[in-house]
Amino acid sequence: MNASQPFRLDDSARGGKAEQILAAARREFLASGFGAVSMDAIARRAGVSKATVYAHFAGKEELFGAVISEMSERYFRGFSASELDPVDAAASLGEIARRFLELLLSPEAIALNRIIIGEVTRFPALGEVFWRTGPERTRAQIETFMRRAGEAGSLRVSDPRLAAEQFASLVRGEIHLRLLLRLGPPATPARIAATAEAVVATFLRAFAPKMS
Amino acid sequence: MNASQPFRLDDSARGGKAEQILAAARREFLASGFGAVSMDAIARRAGVSKATVYAHFAGKEELFGAVISEMSERYFRGFSASELDPVDAAASLGEIARRFLELLLSPEAIALNRIIIGEVTRFPALGEVFWRTGPERTRAQIETFMRRAGEAGSLRVSDPRLAAEQFASLVRGEIHLRLLLRLGPPATPARIAATAEAVVATFLRAFAPKMS
DNA sequence: GTCTATACAGTGATAGAC
C-alpha cells in the first residue's frame, strides 16, 4: 500500500462485485476494527471467493483505506449552516447544535470515529482525511455563521474562528466521549435537544451583545 | 479471559519478572495497539521466554487489560483542584485549565486514550475503567470547585455539574481531537497557556456574577 | 518457575484450472 494515498478507489471499484466487496468490508471493519477482521470473513460476507477480493483490491490495507475514506466523505457531506438566519442567533445556534449532535452521535459516526482513532497510528493518512472531511468542515460552516451573526449584530464575536471552535467543543461535550467509550445507549432526540438548549444558553451568555 | 474483569492483576504480578513483563507489554501496547503486538515481541523485550509470560498472565487479553487499567489509574490520580482559591475564580480556573490540558495532552495520555477508544469494542470493560478513573474524576474535582466558587460568590452557577461539564468540554476543545488524530506536534506549554486563557475568558463571560 | 522446542489454528496472499 502506498502510505500517502491509502484510500484511493481503484477504477474497477465501480463494478458490481467490487461494490459488493466494499460494502461487506465496511460492515466488517466498522463492527470489529482492522486487526480482528480477516479477508476470509469479508469474502464470505460478500459472497465471493478470497481470490476475487484480491483481484479488486491490492490487499487488506488498501481495502481498509477505501472503506474509511468513503465513509468519512459520506457522513459529513450533509452538514450545512449557510441557510440559517444570522439575525435570530438563538434559534439558529440551536439548530446548528442539534444537527451537529445528530451527526456526531449517530452510531455509524461513533463507530467510524472510534476506528479511525484506534488505527491512526498504523495509518496516519486516515487522520488527515477524517479531519478535513469532518471536524474541519463543520467548524468552517459554524465559523461562517458566527461571522455573519457578528455582522448582523446578533452576536458579539471578535474572533469568529475561536467562537466556532468553542461552540463546537461545547456541543461535542461529555456525551461524545461517553459514546466513544461505549458508555450508555445512543443519544435520544430528546437528549440531543436538551443538550443543545443548555449549550446555546451558556454560549449566548458569553457572546450575546451587551444590553444597553 | 473473564470479560467482566479483564484488568485485575494477578497476585503474582508483584514479583520481579512479572513487573518486567508488564513494563514490556506497556511499551509495546502503547506504541502499537493491541492487534499489532505479538506475545513474542513482549517476551523478547522483557528478556524472558514466552512460556514465562504465560506463567504469569493467562493470555494476551488479560495482559492487555492489566496494562490499561494500571495506566489509567496512574495517569489521572494526580489531578486535583481542591486547594485552589474559590474567591479568585479567574486565577483558579486558569490553573485548572492548564493542569487539565497538561494531563490530557501529554503524549502518554493521548496514546492511552487512543488505544482504549480503539479497543473498547473488543474490551467493553476498559471504557468503564477509563471513564471512572479519568474524565469522571476530573469532572468531579471541577464540579466541587464550581460549587465552592458559587458559594463564595465569585461565579454564578445554578448547576455546578453542568458548569463543570461545559468547562471541561471547552478546555478539551479542538486540540485534544487533533492530537488523538495525530495531527500536529504535541502541545507546547505556551500553547496550553494560551488555550487556557481563551477558555477562561469565555467561561467567565458566561458565568461571572452580574455587575451591579 | 523458567527454559527450549513444538503442536496447532488461523492469517494474508497466490497458483493454476476454467
Place this chain on the structure above:
DNA sequence: GTCTATCACTGTATAGAC
C-alpha cells in the same frame, strides 16, 4: 474474472526437561 486448493508465515498455547 472467478473459483478451489494451497502456500508460507505468524501467533497462541502447551509439553517436558531442568
